[in-house]
Amino acid sequence: MTPELLDCVSIRVPASALESFEAALSSICLAVSFYHDEDADEWDIQGVKERGADEDELNAALLIAEIVTGFQPAILRDLVPVAGWLARTQAAFPEQFIGRRFVVRGTHISAPPVPGRITLTLDAGLAFGTGEHNSTRGCLNALERLAKYHRPARILDLGTGSGILAIAAAKLLHRGVLASDIDFRAARVANANARLNGVARFAHAIRADGWADRRIIRAAPFDLVFANILARPLCAMAHELAANLAPGGRAILAGLLNTQVNWVVSAHRRAGLALEHKITDGTWSILTLRKS
CATH class of the missing domain: 3.30.70.100 (Alpha-Beta Plaits)
Structure with missing residues (x-):
């Protein structure tokens, strides 16, 4: 064959x-x-x-x-x-320990759960986001840090890819997470990964064109938004993000190089969001912004 x-x-x-x-x-x-x-x-x-x-x-x-x-x-x-x-x-996708709370592993790894860590199981397949990239790791670290002080109730993962961030938030916070991706294949993979991780009732992915989708707008305002995308669309959507965040809500933004931080922060500052925390991982930056 x-x-x-x-x-x-x-x-x-x-x-x-x-x-x-x-x-x-x-x-x-x-x-x-x-x-x-x-x-x-x-x-x-x-x-x-x-x-x-x-x-x-x-x-x-x-x-x-x-x-x-x-x-x-x-x-x-x-x-x-x-x-x-x-x-x-898969061979190049070993078990990854991220921060103090998460471990990411493919289905080819059959080791028992790691005490004190949340296991995120997903395969390196046809959707972006397996924890290997600096931006994904940084978002998980930013989520871990935020969860020490806040318990967001309404969560959106914009551009979910494999669904890893939505799944992590659902497992860590025990909250419902709406995930979206412009690619229907990514939404399908994210839902399959949610089922694989036992959080299908908490994390649900839809095929949607970002803030243009009425289902996302109806679910707003959000207490936490993940947007691991790219610097240019992040800047373009800054005002829409701010309009759909609840007062005191946070956004974790990633997919931007260190050289693009000032550009992204300035665009969101004009929309009314302030930089609360920054993580640098190699040449990439992960920003946590807050709406006053």
Whole structure:
């Protein structure tokens, strides 16, 4: 039997072009990963998508990224077996201890629960967010810190990906969490992961275009909003975020480089949100903002 194949797209870019090209691949690909080559100070970005699908859309997205950044990378294309790609991804996905409260593990790890830690079980598959990336780790650390002092009742995970943050909040706070993603596949994966972690009655994901979705607006105001996205859309949505946060509510923002912190903080300060705490993890920053 011929193995099912995925298209694999690989590019190498400087830090200044990372956001644009990562966004271009993320708009089309099933999963995107990126790694920092510290010696060269460049980023390797790799995306996988269904074979032959969305070629015109992908080429258009990459062209826009080239125009925006003024950088034209070499684009490498390859075919990888689905099973082989998932197997390699799982092999590179060891158990991860994050902060003092969380441990993230794939279903291929059968060790008993770690005393004193909340286990988040999910596989490194076709949706972003397994705790390996600095931004996801930082959001979990920010959640742990916030939970020491606050018990938010209404929680939104905007751009949920794998659902890891929604699941973590549901397990730690025992609260209902509404999760959303513009990609229907991510919403489906997030709901499957919620069932896998036994929190399907607390965490529910929907396919939604952010604040434009009426279901999200009807559920507002929120006491806590996660938005692990990218700096540009974070800034664009600052006023909508502020309008849908309850007084005293917090937002945990991630997906931004250290060089973008001032830009993101300024946009949200103009919307009425103040920086409460910042976590720096490598070249990435995670912000906790508060509405007065």
